[in-house]
Amino acid sequence: MKIKLGLIFGGMSTENEVSVMSANSILKNLDKNKYEIFPIYISKSGEWYQYDNLENIEINENMQYMKKLEDIMGYLQSLDVLFPVLHGLYGEDGTIQGLFEILKKPYVGCGVLASSVGMDKAYTKVIFDKANIRQAPYIYLKKYKDQYTYIDKDFNEKKVSLEEAADIVEKEIDFPVFIKPANSGSSVGINKAKNKEELKKYIEYAGKFDKKILIEKGIGGKEVECAVLGNDDVMASCVGEIKPADEFYSYDAKYQNEDSKTLIPANIDEEVSNKIRKLAIKAFKAIDGKGLSRVDFFVEDKTNQIYINEINTLPGFTKISMYPKLFEAEGIQYNYLLDKLINLAQE
Ligand SMILES: Nc1ncnc2c1ncn2[C@@H]1O[C@H](COP(=O)(O)OP(=O)(O)OP(=O)(O)O)[C@@H](O)[C@H]1O
Numbered sequence: 267m268k269i270k271l272g273l274i275f276g277g278m279s280t281e282n283e284v285s286v287m288s289a290n291s292i293l294k295n296l297d298k299n300k301y302e303i304f305p306i307y308i309s310k311s312g313e314w315y316q317y318d319n320l321e322n323i324e325i326n327e328n329m330q331y332m333k334k335l336e337d338i339m340g341y342l343q344s345l346d347v348l349f350p351v352l353h354g355l356y357g358e359d360g361t362i363q364g365l366f367e368i369l370k371k372p373y374v375g376c377g378v379l380a381s382s383v384g385m386d387k388a389y390t391k392v393i394f395d396k397a398n399i400r401q402a403p404y405i406y407l408k409k410y411k412d413q414y415t416y417i418d419k420d421f422n423e424k425k426v427s428l429e430e431a432a433d434i435v436e437k438e439i440d441f442p443v444f445i446k447p448a449n450s451g452s453s454v455g456i457n458k459a460k461n462k463e464e465l466k467k468y469i470e471y472a473g474k475f476d477k478k479i480l481i482e483k484g485i486g487g488k489e490v491e492c493a494v495l496g497n498d499d500v501m502a503s504c505v506g507e508i509k510p511a512d513e514f515y516s517y518d519a520k521y522q523n524e525d526s527k528t529l530i531p532a533n534i535d536e537e538v539s540n541k542i543r544k545l546a547i548k549a550f551k552a553i554d555g556k557g558l559s560r561v562d563f564f565v566e567d568k569t570n571q572i573y574i575n576e577i578n579t580l581p582g583f584t585k586i587s588m589y590p591k592l593f594e595a596e597g598i599q600y601n602y603l604l605d606k607l608i609n610l611a612q613e
């Protein structure tokens with residue numbers, strides 16, 4: 267009996283297009299003898315569609331093959347395993363995972379808690395602090411109308427003006443700093459500031475994307491990534507390096523600038539690389555991760571110190587994405603990876 271696999275993609279986040287690319291690769295590489303595949307597309311505005319014609323299917327909004335799903339719950343209920351190939355809000359943040367839990371359906375990847383913690387940069391920081399994994403010093407602000415609230419490490423709150431917020435940052439951390447909306451993905455809303463004027467401008471800008479804002483010390487060094495796979499027995503891939511074409515790995519450098527390069531394995535000492543693998547597994551377990559994640563780090567130039575940057579619970583999954591490439595470098599093929607992830611979901 268073939269496994270009825272629901273492949274859910276698209277989604278209501280800014281990363282809808284990236285998701286379609288990931289889903290296309292996955293669809294092509296799934297073993298059709300093992301799986302009966304049911305592609306499900308979620309549009310940017312949140313409508314769900316099923317596909318009628320499964321011969322040579324193309325994933326796009328070509329309405330010819332797509333039929334609006336009226337009974338979403340019923341349709342999902344009829345499937346055996348669900349594979350959310352969704353990035354960002356409403357896909358990677360625990361919300362859709364909550365729906366799968368209610369339906370009692372096995373699904374690929376992290377559960378509700380790990381997904382939501384991994385999506386919210388402020389809360390990831392809290393968990394990583396607790397796990398004693400080094401990260402860049404940071405300041406956490408909340409925005410309410412034109413007023414800011416500074417939240418200290420003990421979660422005491424203090425109302426501050428933009429000017430006062432910038433003063434706190436200046437006092438606590440050295441420039442350059444990175445300003446990020448807490449729920450950002452694909453670097454949207456993120457900027458690097460070299461002085462107080464830029465800092466204020468970018469705090470205001472980040473506030474357009476999220477009410478929660480993080481300001482972090484910029485770490486000068488290599489940007490490296492490690493992929494993890496498993497539920498209880500977790501394995502880590504080799505470490506890969508990113509060479510952004512821009513001053514940092516901005517949206518443009520990620521998707522539009524072909525001069526951005528990746529290097530597998532990363533140009534770092536074996537000892538550092540082994541530490542990173544261990545830390546990647548530790549970070550994954552600390553947020554209660556399941557299935558897969560890509561864990562991103564910085565290795566500081568002068569000191570070789572490792573700083574964790576973030577964890578992505580549903581990393582990009584095209585054939586040329588970092589996650590599958592890191593495992594491929596270890597001899598684990600893309601289609602094996604898919605089987606493994608589906609097995610882990612059923613576990
Ligand atoms: N503290 C820091 N020091 C140096 N560079 C940083 C720092 N924080 C972020 N960056 C740069 O900004 C980029 C985007 O930041 P980050 O990875 O936190 O955002 P993101 O939007 O969540 O990305 P993703 O799409 O991977 O989820 C990083 O890839 C890196 O190039």
Ligand SMILES: [Mg+2]
Binds near residue numbers: 562576
């Ligand atoms: Mg990132």
